[in-house]
Amino acid sequence: MKRLALILAVAAMCLLIIAVGCKKPPPAPPEQPKIETPVETKPTEPEKPAVVEEKPMIQESQFQTVYFDFDKYNLRTDAKAALDANAALLKQFPDVIVRIEGHCDERGTVEYNLSLGERRARSTMEYLAGLGIDAGRLSIVSYGEERPAVQGSDEGAWSKNRRAEFRIISK
Amino acid sequence: MFVRSFAVAICGLSFIFIADSQAQDNTNRIFFDTVVTGYVQPRKIGVEEMKYIGATYISAADSTIMQYATGVVQRDLDFYSEFDLVTIDSFYLRTYEIKELDMLGWARLGADYLVRLEAEFPGSKLRVRWRLFDTSPEQEISKGTLENDRFAWRTVAHQISNEIVRYLTGDQGPFLTQIAYVRKMGKAKEIFVADYDGANERQVTKTGSTNLSPTFSPDGSEIYFTSFLDGQPHLYKVSAEGGKPVKVAGFSGIVAAPAISPDGNQIACVLSKDGNSEIYIIDKQGNVVRRLTNHRSIDTSPTWSPDGKMMAFTSDRSGSPQVYIMDTYGNGVRRLTPEGDYNDSPIWSAKGNRVTFVSRTPRGRFDLASIDTSGEGYRILTDLGTNENPHFSPDGKQIIFSSTRLGTGDLFTADLSGRNQRRLTRTGDCSNPTWGPLRY
Numbered sequence: 001m002k003r004l005a006l007i008l009a010v011a012a013m014c015l016l017i018i019a020v021g022c023k024k025p026p027p028a029p030p031e032q033p034k035i036e037t038p039v040e041t042k043p044t045e046p047e048k049p050a051v052v053e054e055k056p057m058i059q060e061s062q063f064q065t066v067y068f069d070f071d072k073y074n075l076r077t078d079a080k081a082a083l084d085a086n087a088a089l090l091k092q093f094p095d096v097i098v099r100i101e102g103h104c105d106e107r108g109t110v111e112y113n114l115s116l117g118e119r120r121a122r123s124t125m126e127y128l129a130g131l132g133i134d135a136g137r138l139s140i141v142s143y144g145e146e147r148p149a150v151q152g153s154d155e156g157a158w159s160k161n162r163r164a165e166f167r168i169i170s171k
Numbered sequence: 172m173f174v175r176s177f178a179v180a181i182c183g184l185s186f187i188f189i190a191d192s193q194a195q196d197n198t199n200r201i202f203f204d205t206v207v208t209g210y211v212q213p214r215k216i217g218v219e220e221m222k223y224i225g226a227t228y229i230s231a232a233d234s235t236i237m238q239y240a241t242g243v244v245q246r247d248l249d250f251y252s253e254f255d256l257v258t259i260d261s262f263y264l265r266t267y268e269i270k271e272l273d274m275l276g277w278a279r280l281g282a283d284y285l286v287r288l289e290a291e292f293p294g295s296k297l298r299v300r301w302r303l304f305d306t307s308p309e310q311e312i313s314k315g316t317l318e319n320d321r322f323a324w325r326t327v328a329h330q331i332s333n334e335i336v337r338y339l340t341g342d343q344g345p346f347l348t349q350i351a352y353v354r355k356m357g358k359a360k361e362i363f364v365a366d367y368d369g370a371n372e373r374q375v376t377k378t379g380s381t382n383l384s385p386t387f388s389p390d391g392s393e394i395y396f397t398s399f400l401d402g403q404p405h406l407y408k409v410s411a412e413g414g415k416p417v418k419v420a421g422f423s424g425i426v427a428a429p430a431i432s433p434d435g436n437q438i439a440c441v442l443s444k445d446g447n448s449e450i451y452i453i454d455k456q457g458n459v460v461r462r463l464t465n466h467r468s469i470d471t472s473p474t475w476s477p478d479g480k481m482m483a484f485t486s487d488r489s490g491s492p493q494v495y496i497m498d499t500y501g502n503g504v505r506r507l508t509p510e511g512d513y514n515d516s517p518i519w520s521a522k523g524n525r526v527t528f529v530s531r532t533p534r535g536r537f538d539l540a541s542i543d544t545s546g547e548g549y550r551i552l553t554d555l556g557t558n559e560n561p562h563f564s565p566d567g568k569q570i571i572f573s574s575t576r577l578g579t580g581d582l583f584t585a586d587l588s589g590r591n592q593r594r595l596t597r598t599g600d601c602s603n604p605t606w607g608p609l610r611y
Contacts, residue, residue: 071491071513107537109516109529109559110383110603111428112485112492114397114404115441115448115469118425122446141403142425146360146381 058093063166065149066124067159071108073119075127083124086166087131097169100124102142103149105158110144117142124164139169213255214339217282217306218245219272221299225291236297236321237290240328244286246368247332247346250593252568252586254339257282278306286335297321301331303338313338325370333611345564349411349607350571351375351385351394352582355600362396364411367564367606369582369595375413384428387411387607389435395419397427406440406457411607420457430473439463439473439482439499450484452499463501474519474526475499481544483507483517483526494528496544507546514540516560521567525587527552529559539572541587552589560602565609571595573602 064082066075075083090096102121104113121140129135149165150157221237223229249256257280259272269276277285287302298318305312315334319327329346336344348367353360359379365372376382381399388395391411398407398416405421406429420426424443431438432452437460442451448469452460464470468488475482483496489506494517497504508514513531520527523544530540532551539552539561556576563570569584576583579599585592 071487107557108492108513109472111441111472112469112515114383114425114427115443115471118443118448119469143381143399144383144404146383146399 058089058096058168058171060166060168062089063098063168065166066120066164068120068162068164070105070158070162071116073116073123075123079124080127083127084131087128087133090128090133090137093171096171097137097139099139099141099167099169101147101165101167102140103147103161103163103165104145105161106145106148106153107158108145110146113144114142117144120162120164213253214283215257215281216248216254216284216286216335217257217259217272217277217280218248218286219288221288221290223291224289224300225293229292233290233292233297233321236324237288240290240297240299240324241288243325243328243368244288244332247329247344248286248335250368250569250584250591251332251336251344252591253336274304274306274309282306284312284339286331288331292321293318295321297324297327299327299331301334303335325366329366330611342566342568343609343611345566345569345609347610348565349387349391349610350582350595351387351411351605351607352573352596352601353383353385353603354598355579355602362394362409363601364394365595369597372596373413375409375411376416377413378416382407382416384603386429386431386605388431389433389608391607391610395429395431395438397429406438418457419455420453428472430475432475433477433479439475441471441473450482450501461500463497463499464504465501472516474517476519476544477521477523481519483519483528485515485517494526494542496526507542507544508549509546510549511540513537518561518563519544520587521563521565523567527561527563527570529561539570539585539589550589552585553592558583560604562605564606571604571606573604 063086066079066082100121102117104117121142125138125140128138148161149163150160218241221241223237245256248254260280274285283306285304285306289300291298296318298316300316301314302311303313304310317327317330332346333344336342345367349364350367351362351364354363360381360383361374362376362382362385363372364375375394378400383397385394385396393408394411395406395408397404400416404425404427406419406426407416408419409416422442422444425441427441429438429440437452437454439450439452441448447467448471449465450463450470450473452463454460466488468486470484470486472485473482480499481496482499483494485492486495491512492515493506494508494514495504496507507526511530515529517526517528525541525543527539527541529537532538537557537559538554539558540550541552542549556574558572558574561570561572569586571582571584573580574583580602581597581599582595582601582604583592584595
């Protein structure tokens with residue numbers, strides 16, 4: 001209730017401001033300006049001394065997750081495309097060390113999935129090594145079916161859980 | 172007992188002879204049950220409410236103990252696939268205005284045997300005298316007395332059940348055995364231990380990490396398991412009473428699927444230190460004894476035959492996971508599962524001649540199935556939910572497994588033919604069950 005009241009109040013204020021400003025009626029969604037303002041303040045960062053060291057700003061989310069078919073660890077075409085992009089990132093930031101995590105969907109047994117997850121992480125690592133990424137920057141771990149990205153027992157969830165994820169160990 | 176099972180066998184055989192093609196299915200079932208799983212028509216047994224035979228007044232707490240202990244004996248004997256518990260039919264009692272069932276009454280209810288329980292509470296102790304009767308002709312055939320601390324009434328009840336099973340079948344009952352399993356606690360997965368019937372649950376690990384695949388040492392004192400405590404799946408052990416886990420083996424890559432040899436000296440497990448999951452035997456200090464498999468595919472889930480000479484395992488060398496057999500040096504590998512696109516998680520029966528495993532069945536889910544070690548007699552044992560991680564009771568008569576049939580995963584038991592399925596846990600989020608050794 002409180003939240004609704006707040007939103008209504010903000011909306012009313014916006015409307016008022018718009019009405020006063022230019023008497024045009026479009027009721028703009030009130031939440032957008034709040035989100036956009038902090039994002040827009042970021043680009044005003046460039047400071048000369050810091051740039052040299054803080055240049056490699058890389059986020060884990062820039063790495064694409066690689067997805068697999070059921071009970072498979074070979075790389076699909078879309079997986080290779082994702083890894084090509086990840087390899088480009090790793091070349092752009094040569095100091096970054098990553099760990100590749102192999103995962104499975106909930107089907108199959110815990111023990112088999114530990115091995116399968118490792119095969120997925122390993123084929124991911126080997127593909128990157130084949131693209132010229134130093135193997136010393138890559139390590140793997142298998143979580144089997146223990147850490148699903150999405151909860152659920154349908155193909156929608158399963159297909160998102162059969163994956164290899166990238167974790168940044170050091171930048 | 173021999174006469175009865177012989178009669179059942181004769182019936183089964185004569186039925187096969189007179190069977191036409193329509194009855195083929197049924198004869199297969201009878202043949203399977205009597206010959207393959209040793210299934211015999213369960214004997215009917217009644218258990219009377221425990222009676223107080225002490226001299227003084229009985230407290231309400233002691234009266235409750237007697238009531239609960241009776242329930243434990245009843246559930247034990249009902250659980251045992253060779254017995255059926257005869258329950259008192261209140262309609263029958265009312266119709267014939269029976270206040271208390273006598274031996275003839277029990278016989279009329281169908282009971283072949285009757286257990287009579289008499290309790291005393293000397294000091295802080297509970298003393299129960301049990302008497303076993305054949306109902307027709309009425310005859311006391313065995314008896315005994317058991318005594319323990321009052322709070323150990325559950326142990327006393329299980330001991331009585333063990334004595335009755337031993338007298339009537341000649342076998343050691345499983346009623347004092349323990350099970351171990353994994354239970355999800357928030358984001359962590361911890362190892363738990365409970366009595367075979369799910370009672371007395373207690374948490375063994377408190378790591379906040381992911382712990383998997385528990386297995387008891389042959390004496391039941393320790394539990395070996397896979398843990399992510401150091402970030403990678405490695406092999407640990409912990410006292411079955413709880414305590415701090417100790418790392419056993421931490422090779423690079425995974426150390427998973429531990430299976431302890433029947434003599435307790437060696438551990439078969441999966442190591443991926445060579446870049447791929449292979450089956451190894453290591454000693455209890457974590458040193459490699461020998462490598463058993465050498466294949467580009469995934470090899471995992473080793474299980475020992477009871478004589479310690481053979482091993483079944485899962486491999487996807489054919490393109491999909493299937494169960495294979497080899498000797499404990501990795502020689503003579505042959506595929507065991509002829510059917511299905513996904514067969515995994517084998518466990519070798521404590522009786523030696525059958526392997527139970529998880530099979531993706533035509534309904535598209537995972538079920539327990541079993542097969543003879545010769546590769547004959549494939550049989551599906553479950554048909555509800557997803558069923559995984561079978562493990563045998565130490566007497567080889569029951570299978571424990573996890574199933575999602577009633578939600579997020581609970582533990583169940585079934586007999587070797589898939590009958591008599593029972594739910595052991597009710598919390599959900601339980602998986603990876605294993606069964607400890609016989610205890611008396």
